[in-house]
Every structure is written in C-alpha cells, then in structure tokens.
Amino acid sequence: MSHGEPDFLFEAVANSLEAGANRIVIDYKRYQEFVDITVTDDGEGFSCDVFSKGVSTKGKNRGNGLFLLKEKALxxxxxxxxxxxxxxxxxxxxxxxxxxxxxxxxxxxxxxxVAIEFVFCSEVLNERISSDALKVEFGTLSSVRALSALKKRFSMFDL
Incomplete structure (x- = not known):
C-alpha cells in the first residue's frame, strides 16, 4: 500500500475475515472527487463502538484501524x-x-x-469480479503468478 498509511479497504476486509466472514462484497463507486466504499460481510459482527480509539472485540492493543478510518473519511x-x-x-x-x-x-x-465479490462503478466503467470466477481462471489466487496477473488486470480501475 502507499506511503506507509493504512489502506482502509484492506483494513475493512481484514476485519471481515477476523470476524469469520465466509462471504464479502465490496462496492466501490468512484466519482470525480471522492469514492464511496461499502464492505458487507456475513461475519459475527460487533458489540461495541468500533470507531473509538483502542476499542476492539479482538483483544488488547487493537482497535485503531476503524478509528483512523473515521478520522480520515469524509x-x-x-x-x-x-x-x-x-x-x-x-x-x-x-x-x-x-x-x-x-x-x-x-x-x-x-x-x-472465502467468497469475495468486487463491484466497481464509475462514469465510464462498471465491472463485477468474483473470486469464484478468478479461481476458475487461475486455480490459486495467492501464487506470485496470480498476484502479478491480478495486479495487471486491476490496473484498469486506477485510471
């Protein structure tokens, strides 16, 4: 990720995985000045104010990711x-x-x-990518070959 700052999309998905999610859907809507990101999962959820600094359902010395997100997000x-x-x-x-x-x-x-679905919408591009389809194409998604090919494929979203 860039500049040593946390990537909040990665943070959100990591939270979903830590909550035991089996299905994660990411909706990414890009506009000229901002992006709206929605991450929905079927994990166990939460029972506290997860946007407070140091508050976590995952143990001590945790609970900064969503706090930092709230600080940076519009x-x-x-x-x-x-x-x-x-x-x-x-x-x-x-x-x-x-x-x-x-x-x-x-x-x-x-x-x-874990099934992951990514939905991208902008003024010029609408795309839906599912992990199931990528697994059919690549077999494994964590090999160096697959990661390199995915980076190239996902570069279309960086325009």
Whole structure:
C-alpha cells in the first residue's frame, strides 16, 4: 500500500475475515472527487463502538484501524442487519490507494474458503469480479503468478 498509511479497504476486509466472514462484497463507486466504499460481510459482527480509539472485540492493543478510518473519511457508518455487517465510508479520491495495489492481496484471501465479490462503478466503467470466477481462471489466487496477473488486470480501475 502507499506511503506507509493504512489502506482502509484492506483494513475493512481484514476485519471481515477476523470476524469469520465466509462471504464479502465490496462496492466501490468512484466519482470525480471522492469514492464511496461499502464492505458487507456475513461475519459475527460487533458489540461495541468500533470507531473509538483502542476499542476492539479482538483483544488488547487493537482497535485503531476503524478509528483512523473515521478520522480520515469524509463520512462513515457501520450497521448490523439480518446477519450481515455493512461498513460504509467516503474518502477523497486522492487519499485512496490504487486498487491494483490492494485488490490482488484482498482476493488472495479467497483461497481460504472465502467468497469475495468486487463491484466497481464509475462514469465510464462498471465491472463485477468474483473470486469464484478468478479461481476458475487461475486455480490459486495467492501464487506470485496470480498476484502479478491480478495486479495487471486491476490496473484498469486506477485510471
């Protein structure tokens, strides 16, 4: 990820995985000045104010990722409904990491019985990519060959 700062899309997916999610859907809507990102999962959810510094359901010395997200985001929210957790945040486009850097690593987690779907929308491009389809094409999503090919494929989102 870029400049040593946390990548909040990767952070959101990592939170989903740590919560035991088997299915993760990422909706990424790019506008001229900002992006709206929604991450929905079927993990176990949460029971506290996850946007507070140092508050975590995962143990000591944790709980900074969503706090930092709230500090940098133009807006953000989280809700639990019908066994699904949905995190929404809006970032300035200039502060979001290139998707070609983040998505290959996110999709590499699909090798571990997790289904991931990425939906990209902009004024010029609408694309839906599922880990199931990528597994058919590559077999494994965590090999160096697959990560390199995914980086090249996802570069279309960085325009």
């Amino acid at each position: 807006s953000c929210s989280i809700k639990r409904e019908n066994s699904f957790t949905t995190l929404f945040y809006r970032m300035k486009l200039a502060e979001s990491s290139p998707l070609s850097e983040v998505l290959p690593f996110i999709f590499s987690y699909a090798d571990y019985e």
